[in-house]
Amino acid sequence: MMSGLLVVLLAPVLGALAVGLAGARWTPRAGALVGVVVSLVSLAAVLVVWFTRSPEESFAGEVDHVWIEALSVHWHLGVDGASVPLVCLTAVLSALCCAWLAGEPTSLADVSRGDTQAGPSTHALLALVLVVEAASIGVFVALDLLLFFVFFELALVPMWFVIAWWGDPHDEAGRRQAATRFLLFTVTGSALMLVGFVGLAARTGTLQIPELATLAPGITGTFELALAGAIALGLAVKTPIWPLHIWLPDAHASAPTVGSVLLAGVFLKLGTYGFIRILVPVLPEPTARLAPYLAGFAVVGIVYSALACLRQRDLKRLIAYSSVGHMGFVVLGIATLNESGMAAAIFASVAHGVITGLLFFLAGAIKDRHGTAVLARLGHGMYTRAPWLAVAFGFGCLASLGVPGLAGFWGELLALRGAYEAGLDGGVLSRATAWTVLGVAAVGIALTTAYFTGLMRRLLQGDPAAAEPVTAAGTATATATAVAAATDLDRREAVVVGVLVLATVLLGLLPLVLTAPIGEALPWLLGGGR
């Protein structure tokens, strides 16, 4: 049976093969066009699968073939209301990343290395972007634990190359170190997760997530708590949950623009999706016992990341740290184990992908112009120098801090409501825990507002010519680059940014486009198809 989901999955794979094998025979523009087209094919295919679903099945477009008989591994795919939004997010962000690469002249890394012909090409980067896209989509549509794990790992090594070969051209040792740290952290985490999966399979005799979810009420006990702990630890590294986030700032800051966008917009969602798809439906009882700790680490992460942001001197690192805070809200939503919280987790995941994607694209645009992302050298008064760029950046900041009417608002609101409900009778958190969590999260929101407004005032407003109170030499270069970089968004950048701005407004004003499918998936996620 040919399913639409195979098209969703295979389109980027074929695109990656085509772009990778064609190499320099195609212009970078043609390669990028192929990337955009296959990503849009994926997007269209998943929407077709979703809108032609039959209402009585829990999963649309389900495919289930035996893959490894001796281990009862199945090639089992399917989507529901929790995965479709994330697949769409992945396809859209990948299409935009490819579009972004269409205009990159040659990668900066080539120039810095001095060998123009032998350097890593834009084609290879495009192919890797498409591989990452395929792997992430695979995670979102897999309904078999081992298949989930295969896709989960598939994207790691390509991502290492994206960061280490196309990353920050001014710091080769730094970007390699960042890439390696990213890889080793996430691999250790996912190996622990594999231990958890293996234990789950040994305990229940199946790897199929829907089947596991129906067995869920029987999966309780100390051994099962240990399994849930191993899986949660692995996902927590990926998400990341404070204090396991330490790989994130360097990786995001050193990655090239598309790498940062994919890391923040798509990669982190693999972790949260694992919580939503596996931990909560399959191990509900052990997860409920872990929930207070998850909630605690989540809100500490929110406050910690806000404080870290206040002290950041690099634009990309600042946005990276703000991701830790947003993921804190997602994990807080998951830790409530109720409808509001789970809806918050999915909504906030998508919103974070759109908004942080936007911010990283803009930060990339700024870095391309100035050759640096150090705030002190970016100067003031971007409203005057590059009005469209500045307005879009200000918009991104407002959306990220959760202004009502934009996408970032609903996730935070629902997460807080979920936490409140979880503290009521019958919830998974005690009353005291719930109120403490809410209080700490509120402090985090206040601090988040503080650093984003501070950033906007410093970067966007003021007199462009005003000198930074650094050293004399520093001032001179800062002013010189600021003047040289006073070009506004070009057409390619405007299209990419425009799409994400529109999506932010749409999700903010019409949250129903997301909450409707999410609402359909919630009974399965919280009740396991029982």
Next chain:
Amino acid sequence: MTFDWLALAPVVIVSVTAVVVLLADAFAGVRRWAMATVGSIVALVACGVVTAVLDGDPRATMCSQAAGVGGVGPVTRCSYAVDGFTVPLWWIVLAASALVVLLAAASASDLATPPGELHFLLLASVAGALTLAAARDLVTLVVALELVSLPSIALVAVRRGDHLAARSAWTFFLASVTATAITLMGASLVYGATGSVHYGDIAAAIENGALPLEVLRTGVVFLLAGLIFKIGAVPFHMWVPDTYAGADTAVAAYLSVVSKTAGFAGLLIVLALPFEAMSDTWSPMMAVVAGVTMTVGNLAALRSSDAIGLLAWSSVAQAGFVLAPVAALLLGPAGTDSGLYASIRYLGIYALANMAAFAAVAHVRSRTGRTDLESFRGLLRRDPLAGVTLSFALLALAGFPPAVIGLVAKYVVLRPVVEDGHAVLAVVMAVNVAIGLAYYLRFLVVVLSPASVASGRVLVVGQRHGPRLAMGLGLAALLITSAWPGLVTSVLL
């Protein structure tokens, strides 16, 4: 005593071919390499055919009747059996040996390497490996172990006038002799304690009880120590990198795959058949050895800057992974996911990936004369077949997609460990997967990197097809099994 010649056929074919190849080489003038290569391959393929016939048809031979231990009526005891353990191990040995023969052809234009001797020693050692997987008493075990070891020591030093090789062979010789002595000591203690060398009798004696347990335990530990030596696990691993460094690449590949498989065959069958009832003696020991072996091997590989050294240490680490499920050996009905089958499956996948990696290394060595990591820089651009094979093999060894088969292998060995509740060992394995990726990735990055400035002079020592064919076969096998991992797991049952 009866002989079932079909069951014995693989050992006989390989042994006879060994002698024929040696004699033919002495009398033939030209085309000695081609003759030796083709002859060996034909013999191995014939063995494969016999194995396919024997698959699913358990046989035992060299049997004798004896009064059972402890007054149980007369029992039939056999020294040689082809059963569910033997056949998958034979597949691994035969396939890997065929690839080694192809690799050895890389040194065809090297006048210092005599083809007749090389193939004679290789096939003699293979005959030992085949016997080892079928041995069902301690004497056959020790004899087969010697038959594997002695020719392979000579193989390391087969190149005339190579001092490094001679030194490596000495290291290997001393290590091997010590190992054999310890194994023999263990075997005699077990014989003294139980009164028999036959696996069936030993198991029955242990069941009956009333044995000098201290002596028996010491015997088992000594026996295992000797076999651990053979597979290169900690604490008897130091000979591995030294020996591989001096040996020809094909011989290093042979040692890391076929000879190691033979050691595992002995170890797994000894643990599973006679000493299963004593698992509380050896299970903790195996768990510690497995955990320490993979950690030490991986940490040492991190510091290695030579392809052979890296693969040598990685083979130490991989031995730890093969050993891990042994700690949780559960002898269920054949075909279930017991620890024994998990080890055999992992061994098969490791053999495939490691042979592919060694094939690419041998190819590069025959072109450049070097094996340091820098000589692999830009390999993918220079030589796509070698580059793709090496990259895929490294990913399979690390257990990473797209080499799905490597990931499946990791899953297979983790499962009995977790199932049996060895939480610490499971976490150690998880951490080691991460450490392993660190050095495989380092190698991979060099292979994939675009710049090939430092590749140096290209020293073409003859255009031989052997390594290319071995690489092609290895790559095809890895790709096919990654798409349908069920193929491997169903063959290696």
